[in-house]
Amino acid sequence: MKSDRLKLITTIEDLRYYLIQGMKIEHATIPPYLTALYSLKPGSNLEAFHMIRPIVVEEMLHLTLAANVFNAVGGNIEGVFTNPEFVPRYPTKLPTGEEEFLVNVGKFSKQAVKTFLNIERSKEVTQDEPLVGSRVKEEFLLSIFGYDPTKSFSSIRLFYAEVIRGLYALHKEMGDALFCGDPQKQISREYYYNGAGDIIKVTDFDSAIRALTLIQEQGEGSRTEAIYDAEKKLCHYYRFEQLELGQYYVVDKNEPLNSDKPHCPTGKTFTVDWDAVYPVKENAKLNDYPKGSELYTAAQDFQKAYSKFLEEIEDSFNGNPEKLVLAVGGMFRLRDLANSLIRNPIPGMDGVNGAPIYRLD
Template structure:
């Protein structure tokens, strides 16, 4: 099976999951890894928008979301290394590849979700938890196909093609000093490297069958992404309420106040220029475009890094662009909407050439 044309809003991941394991060929694996890269990339803008709307960046909730954003960046880098090590090239730019909001996750994953860009609120925290939700949450009893299930299929297929791993065009970047032992972007030289990386990605996002805790934390008792976002949504810590052979957990712990945040409104389909009541002034439009420019620079630098013999200057360029995105977003989320709602603008994350 081949998915030659990238289309963010296709059902490509659903179609990949429908292929029997014994029928998954080398092209299937390359396609699956490209789609996994697109999934990781799709989570960062909504999470970062919520983070940058929080007024106190040193508060508990801000720190928690920042750690999750860094986890997602690490996951993105690990999967890019997987793809380049088997001879593929990550694609991050161009129509059909860059995430678009509001809309579904790429590839048909969790099609009932509409992912949007906004400031932090209980609604957005709930959305984020839904993006990260595992097949069998410890605190719930629902069953459905998840991002984790897609990674499990990749882990099931990859050993058959372990001989393709070359260790070429790898990016190495240390994040463990500040963000936990599992967060280093490391080369994918062996199938053990690959399977360990996939396990880290799944466990940081979903937890494990035995615990909601992140086994690769940046600080003690850090929860996996799904449970951390659920804590923010419920406004209470998740705690163990029974200590039997099958412990139960519930959101009955200490309160977690929703932090004071700029009420950045949801970005409308097609951007703010498509909202008659809130078309930006020339100055605001220029600031929105400045943000889009930094975002586009970041994507291009990352794409080029995994094609370069010396990737670190390009990684540095991408990091610089993200810093500029943060600064520009800090301006955008303070500009009131003209409609008098009391809400503010939110960055659009448009890719510009």
């Protein structure tokens, strides 16, 4: 791999390259969240279900926003999602503040929630840290993408900070010529929605900054010591922390400063039933399933459907926005296929159920 590529952004090519990495980062969270979500036994752990699901939806929102910026600056999205390396090989590493950690694809568990907290914390940047990583101190890694670990950013948030800095510098240099992409390729809010966050069509500098800022904020928050983002919605990190603490946070939308402080929720308590979960195989691979078994076929079917889903996403980001609705509709099939794996034991493995596989090797 081109380990020299993650240098700071100086050309429009660099910017596009960064945005591809951004889309990979956003996508990398989807398989672990989705698998944990589907491992919940039906009707149990409603709090967890209703916390994880919208986060998955919002990660897809981030993915879409990154794609909008990418398209706006004239990137060619063809081959981005359909590249076999777009889906990481789990367990995979993700960047975090001070130390690296592994992300597994597996069942909903205390360990999984810890990992999710790590994922979301990795988007954090503290107030005293410079917004842009120092050129000398590019220490940590994005090893999932095969980079030289000495040339990475310490957090996803810093990564986007560099994208924003690069965008700003390039816009100063090139003016509006930077936004040379086809506006027809923009996904607008009518093709996508959920209660939180909003699709931003990116056609100029301002909209690009808004889109990137939204990605940054939804993870960790708009300011330090706040549990909510600019829309006064609880950030992903704190939503997951509720599962660890068994208590809801209270966000006061009218008087945001009266909201709960980080790590000290005051809302209703609830019990997480860590046992009402299917014991799915961690980081399942196709050869975990006996050849010729129904699970083997189901795993193949899921992987194919997932590839197809990514293909459709790519197609919708490539000038066919109306196809996004169909692609998302295809996720019902993914869910059903995932369930047929998750709810069945793997022959020969005592008490271990199947799990979806997101890539073939």
